[in-house]
Amino acid sequence: MSNIAKAFENGKAFVPFITCGDxxxxxxxRCVVEMQKxxxxxxxxxxxxxxxxxxxxxxxxxxxxxxxxxxxxxxVFEMVKRLRTELNxxxxxxxxxxxxxxxxxxxxxxxxxxxxxxxxxIILPDVPYEEKDEFDGICKQYGIDLISLIxxxxxxxxxxxxxxATGFIYIVSSLGVTGVRSQITTDIPSLCAAVKAATDVPCxxxxxxxxxxxxxxxAASADGVIVGSAIVKIVARYGxxxxxxxxxxxxxxxxxxx
Amino acid sequence: MPDSKGRFGxxxxxxxxxxxxxxxxxxxxxxxxxxxxxxxxKELTELLNEYAGRPxxxxxxxxxxxxxxxxxxxxxxxxxxxxGSHKINNVLGQALLAKKMGKTRLIAETGAGQHGVATATAAxxxxxxxxxFMGKVDxxxxxxNVYRMKLLGADVVPVTSGTATLKDAVSECMRExxxxxxxxxxxxxxxxxxxxxPTIVRDFQAVISRESKAQVxxxxxxxxxxxxxxxxxxxxxxxxxxxxxxxxxxxxIGCEAAGRGIDTFETAATINTGKxxxxxxxxxxxxxxxxxxxxVYSISAGLDYPGIGPEHAxxxxxxxxQYVAVTDDEAVNAFEYLSRTEGIIPAIxxxxxxxxxxxxxxxxxxxxIMVITISGRGDKDCAAIARYRGENINE
Ligand SMILES: Cc1ncc(COP(=O)(O)O)c(C=O)c1O
Numbered sequence: 001m002s003n004i005a006k007a008f009e010n011g012k013a014f015v016p017f018i019t020c021g022d023x024x025x026x027x028x029x030r031c032v033v034e035m036q037k038x039x040x041x042x043x044x045x046x047x048x049x050x051x052x053x054x055x056x057x058x059x060x061x062x063x064x065x066x067x068x069x070x071x072x073x074x075x076v077f078e079m080v081k082r083l084r085t086e087l088n089x090x091x092x093x094x095x096x097x098x099x100x101x102x103x104x105x106x107x108x109x110x111x112x113x114x115x116x117x118x119x120x121x122i123i124l125p126d127v128p129y130e131e132k133d134e135f136d137g138i139c140k141q142y143g144i145d146l147i148s149l150i151x152x153x154x155x156x157x158x159x160x161x162x163x164x165a166t167g168f169i170y171i172v173s174s175l176g177v178t179g180v181r182s183q184i185t186t187d188i189p190s191l192c193a194a195v196k197a198a199t200d201v202p203c204x205x206x207x208x209x210x211x212x213x214x215x216x217x218x219a220a221s222a223d224g225v226i227v228g229s230a231i232v233k234i235v236a237r238y239g240x241x242x243x244x245x246x247x248x249x250x251x252x253x254x255x256x257x258x
Numbered sequence: 259m260p261d262s263k264g265r266f267g268x269x270x271x272x273x274x275x276x277x278x279x280x281x282x283x284x285x286x287x288x289x290x291x292x293x294x295x296x297x298x299x300k301e302l303t304e305l306l307n308e309y310a311g312r313p314x315x316x317x318x319x320x321x322x323x324x325x326x327x328x329x330x331x332x333x334x335x336x337x338x339x340x341x342g343s344h345k346i347n348n349v350l351g352q353a354l355l356a357k358k359m360g361k362t363r364l365i366a367e368t369g370a371g372q373h374g375v376a377t378a379t380a381a382x383x384x385x386x387x388x389x390x391f392m393g394k395v396d397x398x399x400x401x402x403n404v405y406r407m408k409l410l411g412a413d414v415v416p417v418t419s420g421t422a423t424l425k426d427a428v429s430e431c432m433r434e435x436x437x438x439x440x441x442x443x444x445x446x447x448x449x450x451x452x453x454x455x456p457t458i459v460r461d462f463q464a465v466i467s468r469e470s471k472a473q474v475x476x477x478x479x480x481x482x483x484x485x486x487x488x489x490x491x492x493x494x495x496x497x498x499x500x501x502x503x504x505x506x507x508x509x510x511i512g513c514e515a516a517g518r519g520i521d522t523f524e525t526a527a528t529i530n531t532g533k534x535x536x537x538x539x540x541x542x543x544x545x546x547x548x549x550x551x552x553x554v555y556s557i558s559a560g561l562d563y564p565g566i567g568p569e570h571a572x573x574x575x576x577x578x579x580q581y582v583a584v585t586d587d588e589a590v591n592a593f594e595y596l597s598r599t600e601g602i603i604p605a606i607x608x609x610x611x612x613x614x615x616x617x618x619x620x621x622x623x624x625x626x627i628m629v630i631t632i633s634g635r636g637d638k639d640c641a642a643i644a645r646y647r648g649e650n651i652n653e
Contacts, residue, residue: 050550051425051537053432054275060419073548099273099536104549126273126536130263151277153439161276172277176437 002145003092003120004042004167008202012257013041013224014215015204016250017096019062019232020045021071023239025079031235032083034247036091039254041224042168042204043089044123047076047097054125056179058229062236073105077113084118094121094147094167099135107135111142121145121167129161140166150195150203151175152186162198169195169203171222179229181208184218192221212256219257227253264453267575268534269541269568272452277436285443286454288359293461298358305350306465309383310340312347314466316473316629322599328619329484329626332477333602334470336494336633343605343634344463344494345376349445351462353380356443363387363442367431369396369424369490370560370607371403372634373447378412380445388412391430393423396559403638421553424490424563425537432538448491449567451538456567463497470629471501478627484509484618487631488610489581490526490560492567494633499579509580511618512570513610515556516583526554528566529574529581537564541571557586557646560607560634588613590646593636605634606643 007013016035020028028045035043048063048071055063076095083089095114102110102124114122121144127135132146139146145167150158152175162169171191173184188205195203205218206226215225234249235242264270272282292298306312315335323331336344349366356364364381366388368374374390381388390407394416397404407414420426428451435444449456449463467485474482485502487495489512502508514527525531528542535543537551544552544564554564566581573579584592589606592613597603604612608631615630622628636643644651 051429053429067550100549103536125275128276128279131271131273149276153277153280155280175277177433
């Protein structure tokens with residue numbers, strides 16, 4: 001069983017996302033430590049990309065700040081190594097980034113390093129089912145799950161996408177891009193039910209979730225809840241002092257979905 | 259021809275969020291249906307002829323030919339189209355397709371503003387809602403076109419993210435499309451982005467070479483030896499090349515924007531300076547060693563794009579077409595040259611092709627024939643070129 005599957009074994013999973021390198025990688029690492037302490041089941045590490053098509057303004061701006069501050073793929077790898085070796089982070093971790101970051105590094109070189117340093121999966125929001133073979137074959141070779149996404153518009157694609165999914169399925173809660181939303185109008189229970197009918201792989205919902213109430217509601221239908229922009233906003237607000245605030249927030253969300 | 263997944267060789271594909279997959283599949287199905295529909299084609303031809311003013315002239319540039327003293331030069335006058343550029347060819351096709359698909363709203367990205375103006379025009383004609391995304395930097399460089407779009411009833415949204423230029427406008431359009439698919443068609447302006455756009459736009463622009471081939475055959479009784487076009491995303495270039503691709507004797511030359519030079523960071527010459535990458539499609543992109551898309555630069559807002567269409571990437575790989583880089587300086591000189599020599603003010607984009615012709619034509623025998631696509635007219639550029647020459651005029 002993949003490490004990721006283990007993240008979904010003890011009740012509902014809370015999955016926080018953070019943009020690496022905003023404001024700097026040391027702060028990111030300290031945030032990750034706090035996330036683990038607060039009970040995160042799985043952590044998504046965003047490797048910044050210059051043109052993140054699936055991202056709303058919050059994560060897009062964080063990515064650009066990180067790049068301006070000199071964050072690179074290699075430096076993110078070094079941070080992951082430190083998390084695993086010096087900072088005792090044992091919770092499963094996945095990268096979230098864009099196709100070109102992995103492709104330009106060399107898919108094989110990227111996956112080899114990711115696996116060596118203790119990354120369990122990769123989410124590439126701009127690699128849909130039709131394009132995944134080029135990445136998936138190599139990911140599998142290195143024991144990394146390439147995470148599949150399902151959207152409110154997926155309809156008859158759901159069974160096709162879900163049946164080949166590994167690790168977990170990322171259910172996109174709303175049309176549009178990442179970002180905090182006051183209301184999520186998609187029929188989440190039906191969407192989750194359709195996914196669950198097609199696969200036993202656990203599913204987590206993300207995009208637009210920020211409050212404990214929303215999280216609790218989502219957790220009723222899915223196996224886990226993913227939160228990105230709300231956390232990235234906290235980091236943007238508190239900068240180097242963000243880790244304790246991120247920890248508190250994650251704790252409140254973990255408690256909400258228990 | 260692309261394969262079923264929209265590949266041109268290794269290039270192309272569909273690198274977009276899952277949220278958009280059904281939208282592009284729906285578009286592909288609709289396009290495959292209508293492209294062979296006689297009624298659709300009849301309506302489109304009528305629009306192109308009656309509304310856009312096609313066919314565009316193939317004009318023998320006698321003074322330029324004599325002045326350069328080499329190949330015989332013809333200009334394919336896309337600048338004479340309604341709205342002033344080749345962009346209208348694609349837009350009328352896509353707007354008609356969108357209408358058939360039941361869409362009531364067009365969104366588009368624009369660089370120089372020509373594609374935005376064309377889209378706003380079609381939206382006005384078809385009674386559709388229209389929102390154009392334009393990099394903030396470009397709204398300032400091309401203020402006149404912003405006004406034209408608004409006049410035509412479109413909303414213009416200045417994009418401030420990233421480098422605030424064309425690539426950011428494309429991304430913003432993609433984002434907008436993911437939030438509103440049901441009633442909205444994304445009218446992409448060049449042969450780029452996910453399949454089926456590179457094919458659809460190519461097919462709608464192929465009218466350029468379909469006409470020019472017939473026109474040059476009529477005037478000269480034979481095929482041209484050289485076809486030149488400027489190349490940003492590559493839509494006027496692929497349209498200019500398409501019907502000659504199988505005619506191996508015809509040299510196809512795409513003219514990229516070198517900006518301040520391909521040995522500087524201020525360039526937009528994708529094939530000359532970029533490497534293979536993935537951004538909505540697989541193709542060549544200007545990027546750094548970690549795959550971050552590079553900020554690009556050219557005096558021409560329409561060529562200021564860090565990627566190139568997948569079919570061009572393939573034509574480059576196979577050697578069928580050649581891609582040369584033309585600097586700002588050379589383009590501005592050509593802009594002035596064509597104005598003075600032929601009384602034709604070309605778009606600064608098109609001036610890149612003219613600039614290469616000025617270099618190439620004198621090296622060729624007088625019995626060679628060259629066709630240069632003048633993709634647009636240069637009125638929109640006059641203020642910027644005046645500034646480039648140190649003269650301040652009010653638009
Ligand atoms: C007049 C003109 N020519 C050329 C271009 C470049 O686009 P493409 O390479 O797709 O023809 C533009 C784009 O705005 C344009 O306005």
